[in-house]
Amino acid sequence: MIKRELKVNLKSFIIWLFILIAMFLLVYLIYPYIITDESMKEIDEMMKVFPPEVLKAFNMDVTSITTAYGWFKTEGFMFILLITGIYSSFLGGNILLKEENDKTIEYINSLPIKRNNIITNKVIVGIIYTILIVLLFGLFNFISLKLSGDLDTKQFLLLSITPLFVSLPLFSINLFISTFMHKSRRITGISLGLVFLFYIISVLSELSEEVEFIKYFSLYTLADTRNVISNIEINPIMIIISLLITIIFITLSYVKYNKKELV
Amino acid sequence: MSEVIIELKHLKKYYGNSRGIEDVSLKINKGEIYGFIGPNGAGKSTTIRTIMGLINKTSGNIYINGKDLEFDDINVKKRIGYLPSEVNLYGDMTTKEILNYHETFYNKNLGKRMNELVKLFKIDLNKKIEDLSLGNLKKVGIVLALMHEPDILILDEPTSGLDPIMQNTFHDLLLKEKEKGTTILYSSHVLSEVSSVCDKVGLIKDGKIIKEDTIENIKKDNYTYLRIISKDIENIKKELKLKVYKENNNEVIFFNNLKPNELINKLCKYNIESLLIEEVSLEDLFINYYK
The missing domain is CATH 3.30.70 (Alpha-Beta Plaits)
Structure with a gap:
């Protein structure tokens, strides 16, 4: 069953990975042409217009966008977090629900396999692809940035795995939400909405100290990119919280799915 | 006395406030074909889906060989061949792939029986599931339900979409299965269709079994x-x-x-x-x- 699941989800995995690679490849190819001494002056002028809070929200206060790696750490990383987040959300929301949506659940359920095993197979494949998209895309960035010559390897490696701290919980939360539904149509909006909601909360929390506390309501806080960029270390608390959320929601999914009416 | 294989006792299923089935009790002996007849919405599929564990019963009991059917019982599932009223399979697979995939769930070689059934129902193994007509899809569903040689068959409107020749082939096959001792629950809204193969029929209406008798007795009246x-x-x-x-x-x-x-x-x-x-x-x- 795992083999079948890997095959079924491979196509969308490749598409998502291709979108990410194509987007970044384009930036890497044109970046040297955009960033000239002259344009840098213009960018510097432009930066002065933005309040420091906005620059902070995009990590632009702790890094410079004068190089491709600089762009990667700021705007680029925002895209990575969002796109890998959306991918894992969709994956979590659909991997189990697809069987009901396509009405193939009636067939699977008639086979001598327990519901728990169905979930286990799906969760394993979901986690494999969630990790794989981050790793393969990280590898692509590593090669690309290495070729551009400017790269802090340790910082890059640590930064590259931080999307996992967001995407694994997103996968599990969406998996859990999907156990309350019967059609894929509704979960897609929820998955997308959840990612943007968490992201917006995270951005807003950076804008003012008064609302900083709202960061505790966003999974994107777990990516902790500012800390990784500034201190070149991952806060173990973030890893623990991320794993805890993932484990809790996957466990809840097992419980709920075993009681679910598969209609 | 014959051995009772499937027994439902006051089975009830409500979806919130709306009725699925009200009170369904029946017994099917070993090697018996039970015609489960009723109009659309009477509760046939709900009864079957409850037996299959797709939905949870509100009350009542389901016994298989006298034992309360437990949730997700793999040993019972191995014994059941299930044909839903609408066959939905993985569209990206070919017929051959789905049959081979099916085999991986049973720890035995199903090739011989599979080939017999494929030949009997004239199934094109190279066609993709998504390209199959309703009738051909139903035939693949029948092969899947029977290829692991189950001793219990649960068939929900099995002949819908089949042409008359294939219906006859299917009924002949059921009679052979019956001879082997297979216990069959055959749901249909057309009594005349099942009367040639069923030993007993139960009429379900508004979620209740309102009459149960042998075909012989019904005709005798x-x-x-x-x-x-x-x-x-x-x-x-x-x-x-x-x-x-x-x-x-x-x-x-x-x-x-x-x-x-x-x-x-x-x-x-x-x-x-x-x-x-x-x-x-x-x-x-x-x-x-x-x-």
Whole structure:
């Protein structure tokens, strides 16, 4: 069953990975042409217009966008977090629900396999692809940035795995939400909405100290990119919280799915 | 005494406030084909889906070989071949791929039986599931339900979409399965279709089994339609005490099981304009008489 699941989800995995690679490849190819001494002056002028809070929200206060790696750490990383987040959300929301949506659940359920095993197979494949998209895309960035010559390897490696701290919980939360539904149509909006909601909360929390506390309501806080960029270390608390959320929601999914009416 | 394989006791299923099934009790013995008959929405599929564990019963019991059916019991699942009313399979797979995939879930070689069934139903192994017509998809569903040689078959409207030749092939196959001792629950809304293969039929209506009998007994009652046009029709109705099928002014159609002599004796004293006696189909009998 795992083999079948890997095959079924491979196509969308490749598409998502291709979108990410194509987007970044384009930036890497044109970046040297955009960033000239002259344009840098213009960018510097432009930066002065933005309040420091906005620059902070995009990590632009702790890094410079004068190089491709600089762009990667700021705007680029925002895209990575969002796109890998959306991918894992969709994956979590659909991997189990697809069987009901396509009405193939009636067939699977008639086979001598327990519901728990169905979930286990799906969760394993979901986690494999969630990790794989981050790793393969990280590898692509590593090669690309290495070729551009400017790269802090340790910082890059640590930064590259931080999307996992967001995407694994997103996968599990969406998996859990999907156990309350019967059609894929509704979960897609929820998955997308959840990612943007968490992201917006995270951005807003950076804008003012008064609302900083709202960061505790966003999974994107777990990516902790500012800390990784500034201190070149991952806060173990973030890893623990991320794993805890993932484990809790996957466990809840097992419980709920075993009681679910598969209609 | 025959061994009871499937037994439902006061099975009830409500979806919130709306009724799925109200009270379904039945027993199916080993090697018996049980026709589960009822109109659309009567609760046939709900009963079957409850047995299959897709939905949770509200109350009542399901016994397999006298044992309470536990949730997700793999050993019972191995013994069951299930054909849903709508066959939905993975569209991206070819027929051969889905049959091979099916085999991976059973720890035995199913190749021989699979090939027999593929040949019998003339299945094109290279076609993609998404390209199959409704009838061909149903045939693949039948092969999947039977290829692991289950001793219990649960079939929900199995012949819908099949052409008459394939229906016959399928019924012959069921009779062979019955000979082997396979216990079969056969749901359909067409009684005449199942009457040739079923030993027993149960009529489900509004979520309740309202009549259960053998085909032999139903036929033995020897019902006919009795169509009478008469100005004395009200008195005739009182005299005959028969169930009315249809009525319109002076014309009434009865379900009649009176012997000819008895009928003539009772009717001879009335002024009758027209009298017609016709055979009742099993269908009409079940749907209308027992309702």
